[in-house]
Amino acid sequence: MTNRITEKLQQDKKLLSIYFTAGYPELNDTVGIIEGLEKNGVDMIEIGLPFSDPLADGPTIQESSTAALKNGMTTEVLFDQLKDIRKTVSIPLIIMGYFNPMLQYGVKAFCKKCEEIGIDGLIIPDLPVDVYHEEYQAIFEKNGLLNVFLITPQTPDERIQFIDSVSKGFIYMVSSASVTGAKSGFGKEQVEYFERIKSMNLKNPQIVGFGISNSETFGQATKHAKGAIIGSALIKHLNKNGASKLDSFVNTIRQE
Amino acid sequence: MSYNANEKGYYGEFGGAFIPEMLYPNCEELRRNYISVMKEDSFQKEFHQLLKDYVGRPTPLYFAERLSNKYNTKIYLKREDLCHTGAHKVNNTIGQILMAKRLGKNRIIAETGAGQHGVATATVCALMGIQCVVYMGEIDIHRQAPNVARMKMLGAEVRPAKSGSKTLKDATNEAIRDWINNPVDTHYIIGSVVGPHPYPDMVARFQSIISEEIKWQLKEKEGRENPDYVVACVGGGSNAAGAYYHFLDNTDVGIIAVEAAGKGIHSGESAATSALGKVGIIHGSKTLLMQTQDGQITEPYSISAGLDYPGVGPMHAHLFKSGRGEFISITDDEAMQAGLLLSKLEGIIPAIESSHAFAILEERKFNTDDIVVINLSGRGDKDLNTYIDYFKL
Ligand SMILES: Cc1ncc(COP(=O)(O)O)c(C=O)c1O
Numbered sequence: 129m130t131n132r133i134t135e136k137l138q139q140d141k142k143l144l145s146i147y148f149t150a151g152y153p154e155l156n157d158t159v160g161i162i163e164g165l166e167k168n169g170v171d172m173i174e175i176g177l178p179f180s181d182p183l184a185d186g187p188t189i190q191e192s193s194t195a196a197l198k199n200g201m202t203t204e205v206l207f208d209q210l211k212d213i214r215k216t217v218s219i220p221l222i223i224m225g226y227f228n229p230m231l232q233y234g235v236k237a238f239c240k241k242c243e244e245i246g247i248d249g250l251i252i253p254d255l256p257v258d259v260y261h262e263e264y265q266a267i268f269e270k271n272g273l274l275n276v277f278l279i280t281p282q283t284p285d286e287r288i289q290f291i292d293s294v295s296k297g298f299i300y301m302v303s304s305a306s307v308t309g310a311k312s313g314f315g316k317e318q319v320e321y322f323e324r325i326k327s328m329n330l331k332n333p334q335i336v337g338f339g340i341s342n343s344e345t346f347g348q349a350t351k352h353a354k355g356a357i358i359g360s361a362l363i364k365h366l367n368k369n370g371a372s373k374l375d376s377f378v379n380t381i382r383q384e
Numbered sequence: 385m386s387y388n389a390n391e392k393g394y395y396g397e398f399g400g401a402f403i404p405e406m407l408y409p410n411c412e413e414l415r416r417n418y419i420s421v422m423k424e425d426s427f428q429k430e431f432h433q434l435l436k437d438y439v440g441r442p443t444p445l446y447f448a449e450r451l452s453n454k455y456n457t458k459i460y461l462k463r464e465d466l467c468h469t470g471a472h473k474v475n476n477t478i479g480q481i482l483m484a485k486r487l488g489k490n491r492i493i494a495e496t497g498a499g500q501h502g503v504a505t506a507t508v509c510a511l512m513g514i515q516c517v518v519y520m521g522e523i524d525i526h527r528q529a530p531n532v533a534r535m536k537m538l539g540a541e542v543r544p545a546k547s548g549s550k551t552l553k554d555a556t557n558e559a560i561r562d563w564i565n566n567p568v569d570t571h572y573i574i575g576s577v578v579g580p581h582p583y584p585d586m587v588a589r590f591q592s593i594i595s596e597e598i599k600w601q602l603k604e605k606e607g608r609e610n611p612d613y614v615v616a617c618v619g620g621g622s623n624a625a626g627a628y629y630h631f632l633d634n635t636d637v638g639i640i641a642v643e644a645a646g647k648g649i650h651s652g653e654s655a656a657t658s659a660l661g662k663v664g665i666i667h668g669s670k671t672l673l674m675q676t677q678d679g680q681i682t683e684p685y686s687i688s689a690g691l692d693y694p695g696v697g698p699m700h701a702h703l704f705k706s707g708r709g710e711f712i713s714i715t716d717d718e719a720m721q722a723g724l725l726l727s728k729l730e731g732i733i734p735a736i737e738s739s740h741a742f743a744i745l746e747e748r749k750f751n752t753d754d755i756v757v758i759n760l761s762g763r764g765d766k767d768l769n770t771y772i773d774y775f776k777l
Pocket residue numbers: 471472498500501575576577617618619620621622623624689690691735737738761762763
């Protein structure tokens with residue numbers, strides 16, 4: 129079976145991918161948010177497994193993670209919420225989370241469970257590519273999971289090549305040297321970086337993330353990449369509106 | 385078996401660099417350079433000059449006669465409490481500020497819990513005229529007001545960490561986030577043998593001056609370089625790493641690590657990581673840490689803010705797992721009594737962190753002719769309020 133991410137990447141369109149923190153704003157919003165996002169034309173979803181110490185995240189995602197944990201979200205609860213997700217949802221689903229909760233669940237058991245549920249990939253910001261390659265790649269691949277790595281404007285070319293060689297889906301191109309939730313708007317520096325990566329002709333397409341919050345930044349990012357990921361902006365929307373009005377949120381991004 | 389880090393930063397199964405890709409260039413720059421920079425003659429010269437003239441090294445190795453009589457063994461105190469700023473922390477910050485300068489950095493960030501490492505960092509930044517930002521949990525800022533004031537006098541900016549539990553681990557997260565946002569001009573001075581490779585090894589090397597001195601000082605006093613035991617308290621583990629460093633591979637020297645049991649190991653309010661921790665990842669390092677079954681990092685507790693860390697450095701995790709180190713945990717009450725006893729018997733008021741190391745003497749018996757070196761990591765000035773409250777002084 130081909131992976132849903134791989135299939136999606138072959139479509140001739142710019143992809144809108146959305147991150148949200150599972151268990152936020154309410155513990156049991158997870159499935160409703162996923163279904164709502166798909167219904168409104170989102171191409172791919174990153175389901176955030178909350179962690180007590182999210183090093184790579186800015187205040188918005190930190191606060192949503194703290195709230196989700198307070199609501200009672202755990203790895204076990206998330207898997208339970210998602211157990212029938214493939215009955216209603218067909219777009220690619222990625223779990224994004226820090227490595228420690230996966231380590232405690234057991235990496236093998238975690239990957240197996242993901243496959244059972246129909247998860248297509250993982251993004252684990254604090255699992256470096258070399259450790260993945262040496263210790264975990266075989267387990268991930270056995271369970272049909274694509275692991276997605278980040279690159280930044282500071283990542284050396286050689287390392288980008290290595291990441292490209294290990295990756296089998298897409299590369300997560302972090303827009304600037306920052307944690308999530310940075311101010312939006314791309315300057316000359318970012319455009320040069322996007323162009324530089326484009327000219328490397330990597331085998332994996334790139335999807336831009338961090339600092340994308342509206343139709344303007346989505347448009348700028350996807351000029352240079354296959355798609356873009358929005359996270360903090362949706363969390364802010366959820367904070368204001370609860371898990372409703374996803375249509376208006378998605379529409380403002382897609383309009384142009 | 386070696387008890388030092390291998391070139392990938394592993395101590396046995398512990399250590400490594402589990403960092404987001406955004407931090408890779410920062411850590412890689414440091415990893416590539418730290419050993420060669422430290423080996424430069426000019427670096428060594430400047431480092432040792434500052435340790436001597438500014439920090440006040442060598443610190444004495446003092447034979448504590450009355451304490452020895454009471455416990456019927458031979459006890460030496462390594463007097464890190466006499467370092468400038470009042471604790472061993474400054475050995476590391478002197479080393480790291482020189483490293484930062486050589487790497488061309490012009491901005492320093494640090495985390496602090498009790499404020500000791502923050503003060504030691506602010507101090508060396510003032511000394512070098514370099515901008516300094518210290519992250520400190522919002523709760524700790526209120527608990528440790530005098531150290532906040534010291535950092536401000538020294539010209540540092542103290543930024544409250546408002547995320548998570550608002551204490552040391554969150555201050556560390558904030559410092560790491562700052563480093564992600566400022567990858568080019570900033571050096572992060574970590575305060576203990578924790579964090580991603582190369583930090584645990586680099587900090588241990590800077591602190592290793594402690595055991596280097598113990599060796600020649602003991603030789604002078606006893607005609608032998610090696611004690612029978614070296615005892616130190618372990619928060620993240622930097623004073624302990626420094627005190628053990630040159631004895632690690634000599635198994636004739638017993639290594640005793642003392643952790644904070646808080647209100648009791650199983651009270652739910654404890655920082656005894658070796659007893660309560662499981663293998664996991666904290667602040668970029670694979671080590672033992674206190675966490676829920678679900679892998680969320682939990683908040684430790686100890687009466688001493690400096691031992692209030694949910695993990696231990698990977699060196700110590702390895703010393704524990706391999707059996708090379710003997711780990712003992714001490715409650716708040718035991719530590720406070722030991723602090724009072726040392727004050728009365730030797731005229732030395734220890735930091736409460738260090739009091740934990742002395743408290744083992746009540747239970748852990750040594751032979752009469754054993755030579756036991758206890759690392760007195762800091763002085764008690766900063767803890768006076770806690771002593772006052774506890775003993776109703
Ligand atoms: C006097 C003293 N001892 C010990 C510690 C614990 O740190 P470490 O375990 O890194 O030596 C601290 C930390 O603030 C301290 O101030």
